[in-house]
Amino acid sequence: MKNNDFTDVVQNRHSVRTFDPDVKISHEEFKQMFAETITAPSACDLQAWHFEVADTPETKAKVRKYMMKFNYPQVDTSSAIVQVFGYVDAYKSYKAMWTKTYEEGNITKEKLNEILGTFLPLYENGDYQLRATDAIVDSALASMQFMLVARNHGYDTNPIAGYDTTKVAETFGLDAKLYVPVMAIAIGKSKETPETHTKTVRYPVEQIYHFAE
Numbered sequence: 001m002k003n004n005d006f007t008d009v010v011q012n013r014h015s016v017r018t019f020d021p022d023v024k025i026s027h028e029e030f031k032q033m034f035a036e037t038i039t040a041p042s043a044c045d046l047q048a049w050h051f052e053v054a055d056t057p058e059t060k061a062k063v064r065k066y067m068m069k070f071n072y073p074q075v076d077t078s079s080a081i082v083q084v085f086g087y088v089d090a091y092k093s094y095k096a097m098w099t100k101t102y103e104e105g106n107i108t109k110e111k112l113n114e115i116l117g118t119f120l121p122l123y124e125n126g127d128y129q130l131r132a133t134d135a136i137v138d139s140a141l142a143s144m145q146f147m148l149v150a151r152n153h154g155y156d157t158n159p160i161a162g163y164d165t166t167k168v169a170e171t172f173g174l175d176a177k178l179y180v181p182v183m184a185i186a187i188g189k190s191k192e193t194p195e196t197h198t199k200t201v202r203y204p205v206e207q208i209y210h211f212a213e
């Protein structure tokens with residue numbers, strides 16, 4: 001059941017921590033949701049994100065091991081935990097991606113040279129911190145988009161960073177130097193009641209912006 005009401009999708013997104021444990025999301029639908037997620041913007045179009053989906057009792061048990069206790073209900077009841085990583089070495093595929101774009105006739109040779117000459121050196125000559133920071137920002141934007149895409153598909157989510165960051169990459173057999181954990185996202189069908197749901201408030205809007213002088 002698709003929810004195409006943009007205002008409802010965005011403004012009624014709330015963290016859900018109690019899900020219907022009987023709801024499975026098909027791999028086909030996950031693929032569709034990720035395809036809709038990766039139209040998110042990224043620094044220099046580096047697309048430095050990676051998603052690991054834990055949707056079996058075995059993989060969720062592994063995720064549970066690195067979670068803080070207060071996040072167990074989301075792990076236990078969600079359809080899946082999507083662990084989002086920033087991929088630090090994304091710049092290494094950059095040349096091949098843009099060359100393909102050129103070969104397919106989407107950009108001129110001049111544009112290709114301009115892109116590769118301007119942006120690639122930033123990462124090739126940049127340090128680890130720059131690559132990691134950009135990857136985290138890219139992946140945070142993709143995470144937000146995924147949470148809204150999930151609402152469009154009729155699901156709810158809870159972003160989670162309450163876990164042991166040192167254990168996350170190895171849980172999925174990934175190189176911890178290259179895959180930086182950004183957040184986990186519990187996804188599923190909400191089973192919240194007014195009693196279990198935590199209603200959150202925001203600071204008055206006047207406090208959070210200023211027209212620069």
Ligand SMILES: Cc1cc2nc3c(=O)[nH]c(=O)nc-3n(C[C@H](O)[C@H](O)[C@H](O)COP(=O)(O)O)c2cc1C
Nearest residue numbers: 013014015016017071158159160161162163183200
């Ligand atoms: C980066 C990040 C980490 C979070 N970590 C957790 C977490 O570990 N456990 C949890 O229950 N909620 C977590 N949250 C959810 C926040 O508590 C929630 O977004 C906030 O209270 C606002 O409520 P709302 O999402 O319902 O609007 C996290 C949110 C973000 C963005």
